Amino acid sequence: MANQWQALTALGNEMAEVVEIGPYRIAERFDVALASIAMRRGQDKAFAAAAKKVKVPLPDPARHETGSPFSAFWVAPDMWFVEADFATHEDIVAALKPAFGDAASITEQTDAWVRFDVTGERMAPLVERLTNLDLAVQPEGFASRTIIEHLGVYLVKHGANSLTLYGPRSSAQGLLHALEVTAKSVA
Template sequence: MHKLKPITPLGTETPRVDQIGTLTISEVVDQALASVAAREGQLDALTKAFPLTLPDVGTSATQGDLTAFWTGPDQWMISANHDQHELLAAEVKHLVGTTASVVEQTDGWCRFDISGAALCDLIERLSNVPVRSMATGDVIRGTIEHLGAFLWRLAGDRMAVIAPRSSAASLHHALVAAARSIA
């Protein structure tokens, strides 16, 4: 029998945390993800069935254990603590029934949370996203160091960068290199 063990997107057993000057770059692995896309003509039924008010373009919303952010027309990414919602996609599908298509996304993405006083300086070195004008809860789909990513403002000095898991090492390298150029 195989002895499998989970690894982080960076290929280690524990999430990586880098402290560089005033910046902290943390690999986040404790969130389950599921995508939700309203089916043709079902948006109203979906919004009634879902226990969270689905956010508008460029924003996020949290209610209880669930957080959602807009990813495209009539599409959202749902996030929740993995320990409490390991089967998040199945839970969401049970709630929305045939009003939406739901796809498990947890292992398809990597997430790095960046915090510190020089947050905006770091993001501006890697992306043209208007980070200084983003309010808490804003989400922009853009590029960071030529990689497609979601940039999510979590607080004044904290941001999540969510990108495809296959680019985790490249993204991490870019974040660390930019942080070192500031420190």
């Protein structure tokens, strides 16, 4: 079916965009499926068991955990965002629902977000002009929602020089613009 349905990235292109400015590389990611998964009340045991069975990590608050085929980060009490490879998990809800059944509320989030992976040496000056989070003291795997230029963004710290940002898809151009001008400012 896919050939009938030309997908466009959040930036409105057929291919994901990569921007390089000074030491920074800002790469749009278009190959990740995303779903929210929320535990239903009183279903703690069933929920945990199902997660274990299909290998969905359930990290602590403010944490991201990488796994295969699923990675996940905490977004709210009893709620996580689950990531998977888009090529194999385009219908990510259908992939998760059989295992969780009535233990979880699962919602597709893939296209609600634009994802940028930001890498580069000297990440600190870039980050501190974008977000108020004290990222320098946070460990790898830190994940949090934050505000970048008026936009609500999920930020995951993979390492000292590697971040993932999930911003609202409709404002993809605005978020990229903010990243670009800031990168130029500190490059």
